[in-house]
Amino acid sequence: MNNIKNKNIFLFIVIFSFLIWLILYPGYFSDDSISTIQNLFENDFVGVQGFIWQSYVYIASFGGLWPDTATLVGLLLLNYGIWIFCRAHFSKYSQVIAALVMLFPPVWSFGVTLWHDVTFCAGILIVIAVLKETDFFQTRLSKKNIFLSFFAQYLVLTRLNGMALSLIVLFAITIFLRKRKWDAFKLVVPVLALLFVTIIAQSEFGDESRIVRSGQYFMRADISCAASKETVLLSKILTPRDIQLWASSAACTWFNTSEKELNHENLRVSEVLTVYLHLIREEPFEVFKIHWKRNNYLVNPISAFQNPAPFIHSKNNLSSQRGILGNDSYTIFNKMSRVSNYARGVVANHFLFYLLILGCFVTKTNRYKHCVAVLSLISLMMFVIAPHPDTRFVFPIILCGYIFLVHLLFQSINRFHPFDLSLKPRT
Numbered sequence: 001m002n003n004i005k006n007k008n009i010f011l012f013i014v015i016f017s018f019l020i021w022l023i024l025y026p027g028y029f030s031d032d033s034i035s036t037i038q039n040l041f042e043n044d045f046v047g048v049q050g051f052i053w054q055s056y057v058y059i060a061s062f063g064g065l066w067p068d069t070a071t072l073v074g075l076l077l078l079n080y081g082i083w084i085f086c087r088a089h090f091s092k093y094s095q096v097i098a099a100l101v102m103l104f105p106p107v108w109s110f111g112v113t114l115w116h117d118v119t120f121c122a123g124i125l126i127v128i129a130v131l132k133e134t135d136f137f138q139t140r141l142s143k144k145n146i147f148l149s150f151f152a153q154y155l156v157l158t159r160l161n162g163m164a165l166s167l168i169v170l171f172a173i174t175i176f177l178r179k180r181k182w183d184a185f186k187l188v189v190p191v192l193a194l195l196f197v198t199i200i201a202q203s204e205f206g207d208e209s210r211i212v213r214s215g216q217y218f219m220r221a222d223i224s225c226a227a228s229k230e231t232v233l234l235s236k237i238l239t240p241r242d243i244q245l246w247a248s249s250a251a252c253t254w255f256n257t258s259e260k261e262l263n264h265e266n267l268r269v270s271e272v273l274t275v276y277l278h279l280i281r282e283e284p285f286e287v288f289k290i291h292w293k294r295n296n297y298l299v300n301p302i303s304a305f306q307n308p309a310p311f312i313h314s315k316n317n318l319s320s321q322r323g324i325l326g327n328d329s330y331t332i333f334n335k336m337s338r339v340s341n342y343a344r345g346v347v348a349n350h351f352l353f354y355l356l357i358l359g360c361f362v363t364k365t366n367r368y369k370h371c372v373a374v375l376s377l378i379s380l381m382m383f384v385i386a387p388h389p390d391t392r393f394v395f396p397i398i399l400c401g402y403i404f405l406v407h408l409l410f411q412s413i414n415r416f417h418p419f420d421l422s423l424k425p426r427t
Contacts, residue, residue, distance in 0.1 A: 009083055009095045013102070017075045020108045023333050027071025033114035040064035051201040052194075053116045053158040074118040075111035077155065081125030082107075082403065084148075088129040089367065090407055097406045104402055106347050109337035110395060116158040117392040123155030123162070124374065124396040127169065131370040137176045141183050150190045157194065160215060161385055166191065168377065217387035219276040224251035225290050226279055237278045253294055253389075297389050298350060298379055348391040353401025354379060360404050375400060 021027060029037075036049065036057050041064065045054050058064060060073035079102050086098040101107060111118055130149050134141060153169065156162040170188050177184035227234055228247040235243070280287055292299070340347055357375060361368040375397045382393045391398065 009098060012099055013076065013079045013083060016099075016102060017072065017079055017111075020333070021072040021075055021112055023331060024112050026068030027075075028109070028113040028337075029071075030113070030115070036114065037061075037064075037067045040067065045201065049116060050158075050160050051198045052154065053119075056116075056119060056155075056158050057114070071112050071114050074114065074122075075108065077122040078107070078111040078118055078125075081122035081129075082399070084129040085125040085400070086403060088132040089371070089403075093407075093410050097403060097410065100406050101399075101402050105333075105336040106340040107399065107402065109340055110392075115392065117395060119155045120159040120162055121396045121399060123152045123158070124378065125399070126152035127156065128371050128374050128400075131374065136370065137173060137183070137187070141186070146186050149187055150194075153191045154194060157198070161381070163195070164381060164385070165377065166195075215385075216272050216276075218385050219272055221251045221294070221387045222287055222290050223272070223275055223279065224248040225294075226283075226286065228252065234275065234279065236282075237275055252290060291383060295383050295386055295389055297391070298383050298394065300351060344391060348395075348398055350379070350391065350394045350397055353398050353405075356401050356408075357397070357404055360408070371400060 032049070036054065039045075039054060040058060040061065045051060045058065057067075057070050060070040061067045062069065079098075082101055083095075083098040086094040086101075090097060110121075126148055130145050130152065131137070133139075134145055153166050156166055170191055173187050174184055177187070223234070224246050225248070227238070227243045228249040228251070238246070346352075354375070357368070357372060361372045378396060379394060386393050
């Protein structure tokens with residue numbers, strides 16, 4: 001019976017994803033997406049966003065021959081992550097809950113975009129599902145869970161700041177499985193090998209400093225913000241000319257991406273870290289205030305209504321790109337995507353959905369502890385390293401909020417009007 005249920009929902013995922021992709025063909029593309037595709041055409045397997053992401057796009061686009069299929073693969077992965085997350089957490093209605101969440105316009109609009117945020121989100125959902133099914137790897141590990149754990153971490157690593165999260169997960173595995181060394185070996189070594197290959201590929205085919213600089217965005221933003229204030233915070237380590245060049249009040253709330261901010265010639269990669277450590281040592285509270293102001297949407301539901309960053313890129317702007325036929329028609333689906341952006345203060349309010357998940361955790365601690373642990377870690381990590389407020393960074397939390405909201409709705413309805421949506425096969 002379970003096999004029939006799984007085949008039914010898997011078939012729904014494939015058909016629904018394909019239809020959405022076909023309607024919005026070739027999907028949504030931002031400037032970052034176009035840059036990624038252009039790197040494929042130029043045989044650049046590293047790009048600005050790293051080897052893992054470029055390798056994923058290379059595979060998803062069949063070696064760069066059909067770049068438009070990469071958006072279809074991303075949507076399939078996201079919907080698959082939703083399904084196994086629901087299957088791991090809900091004994092009743094899991095298939096129906098997953099299907100309804102997939103129908104949410106913010107979900108398929110986000111999923112059909114060529115962003116590493118989509119694969120990152122899918123990876124997080126799979127990680128949580130594996131943690132739930134194995135109770136933090138305390139139960140016997142099946143081959144399926146070992147494979148899903150590796151595959152999920154590969155997806156998480158498609159975003160550069162996913163490396164920090166992946167390393168934390170690997171450290172947790174070594175703690176949880178300290179008495180089961182062979183199981184720990186099977187989970188940790190493949191991911192370490194993937195990280196090793198990434199580092200080698202980055203050094204062979206790309207510029208390591210580009211990746212380091214991208215990891216320093218939040219440091220550069222903090223330095224620029226601190227330099228813009230009437231303070232002596234940086235006078236001991238930077239010259240007055242450097243302070244003037246780096247000063248940017250815009251960096252206090254939204255990272256100013258001008259050339260002087262990103263590529264200031266007087267501060268090399270190693271020097272940025274030195275200046276930032278000095279800033280933390282001298283004025284840690286000032287650094288905290290900068291992050292609090294910039295990423296206030298993570299801790300304040302009201303600020304989400306003023307978040308300047310749309311979390312869905314609802315444009316098909318690739319008609320002039322090689323190998324892709326653009327579709328700029330204003331279908332009802334395009335309009336639904338735009339409505340999601342306009343209503344992002346509600347449908348993409350990270351803090352409200354985080355509170356909802358915490359509420360479910362308080363009422364049923366053991367069931368949702370795995371979900372809360374991972375999502376809390378993501379929220380904290382983004383509060384520290386996110387260079388600007390962007391709902392896409394915490395979309396796993398919002399998506400889990402959608403899932404819990406639908407689940408609570410089903411529970412409420414079933415309490416007053418019991419029904420059976422278990423998808424049992426007819427006899």
